């Protein structure tokens with residue numbers, strides 16, 4: 307059966323009943339558990355989870371419209387009906403008191419993804435600017451809580467967008483981490499200047515692959531290859547759908563000579579990364595360690611992100627049983643996050659509220 311391009315076999319779809327779970331996918335009634343498992347396997351195989359197939363279907367599924375079909379909502383659902391999504395994975399704005407309750411006596415540590423979280427998704431990756439209002443909100447947050455930007459982008463590039471020197475920056479999906487150049491008063495780790503680059507030996511290979519991909523994809527109109535230093539992004543947001551297969555084939559053919567690199571997927575982007583066991587989740591753990599919080603029970607890490615690569619960090623928090631993930635999405639998705647926000651403007655509202663709450667609680 308095809309729903310907006312995602313092939314989910316009828317025998318799997320047929321027996322799964324509707325409404326909602328905390329994970330944004332259908333509930334597991336006793337009768338549908340087996341089929342639910344089949345569905346999860348199917349989604350994984352098609353790259354909806356953290357897999358890296360780069361098939362036409364998984365490329366299609368990286369668009370929110372197609373993700374709606376993954377959650378088995380009727381295709382006729384309108385934008386307003388999607389507000390139901392927040393019922394399944396509650397909006398953190400509606401559950402704000404749960405956060406402040408959990409934060410009592412604890413130190414919040416803030417982790418923020420960039421694209422789709424602090425800046426709206428746009429066609430041209432070089433024009434993904436964040437607003438001045440968002441910058442001010444992030445600056446205020448960093449005044450009270452240790453704050454890190456964790457991005458798939460190259461660290462310098464994301465720094466140029468954010469332009470705040472009091473933050474930690476983890477670029478290339480966490481493969482390039484650097485501490486603040488202006489230390490906020492509340493961070494005690496200032497003696498050390500942090501630099502973590504676990505994939506530095508891959509640099510020559512990444513550059514080689516970047517050049518090959520540039521050459522191979524130049525015949526595909528709308529494609530764009532971005533050198534993110536320790537990883538490479540191949541964008542297809544502006545490529546006609548009929549050419550996506552060809553693009554994926556070119557990428558796979560280049561990668562076939564590089565067994566030490568792997569392919570993952572983000573929002574209309576294929577990502578080429580070193581095969582080492584390192585991701586945004588590992589970066590989060592590294593930073594907590596660096597901040598001296600490795601074994602602390604009195605911290606509340608909060609990670610906000612919109613993409614599949616952010617799931618690695620959501621999962622770390624869930625497995626630690628500490629803090630929570632917030633998924634930024636207008637559409638239902640499979641996720642390890644606890645709460646949701648619909649778009650960057652809501653991220654800004656949440657950050658502002660958190661700062662306001664902190665200011666008030668410091669006075670009382």
Ligand SMILES: O=P(O)(O)OC[C@H]1O[C@H](O[C@H]2O[C@H](CO)[C@@H](O)[C@H](O)[C@H]2O)[C@H](O)[C@@H](O)[C@@H]1O
Nearest residue numbers: 420421427428429431434457458539543573575
């Ligand atoms: O981890 P992130 O900070 O979310 O970075 C992930 C990728 O983000 C960028 O691509 C995405 O945003 C672009 C601008 O809005 C959009 O055109 C593209 O379709 C999205 O995939 C960035 O360009 C990539 O290098 C990052 O890996």
